[in-house]
Amino acid sequence: ETGVTQTPRHLVMGMTNKKSLKCEQHLGHNAMYWYKQSAKKPLELMFVYNFKEQTENNSVPSRFSPECPNSSHLFLHLHTLQPEDSALYLCASSPRTSFYEQFFGPGTRLTVL
């Protein structure tokens, strides 16, 4: 295991639901990331947090709302999603941003009906 856990592993939600994805890292890292992985596309960086502060928002729609209460936990709050938001959402962490290996969790497979 990489030391990064994600829950739930699978999520099915309707377009009007509100749900949250959770990520936890046990590595003592200070940077955490959310990525979206869709079929036949490169991994897309969504958000970056460094020492609990958001340092990157990669033009992500407001229906995705991140929260980082401390350096070990990262959430992605979801509301009024669209079917095209169905994807694998990956969380990663690294000792700090830039130039360091990123450790990925197993991902949450999200299906929006």
Added chain:
Amino acid sequence: GENVEQHPSTLSVQEGDSAVIKCTYSDSASNYFPWYKQELGKGPQLIIDIRSNVGEKKDQRIAVTLNKTAKHFSLHITETQPEDSAVYFCAASIAGANNLFFGTGTRLTVIP
């Protein structure tokens, strides 16, 4: 921004043969190039990386080469085994940046 292209998208090799995956990048300021392996149901895991001050790096059966002039880098796996079957991603990054720019992945199948 950086654009990373990866080829081939699928690759099948016989067990024991070598596999080569190639990537190109567009931004000459990129100086960190990791390779990730993603197995079914798991997140990507780093298998090897190279920085722009070296041209080649080896770790047992895995090697990566970097040609800064041509802006391309490659992953070489020798003596392939069935457990090497996975999706492999290359990536590029600029020192000091938050982003890793990923390629679209190569699905490697090693046939026993």
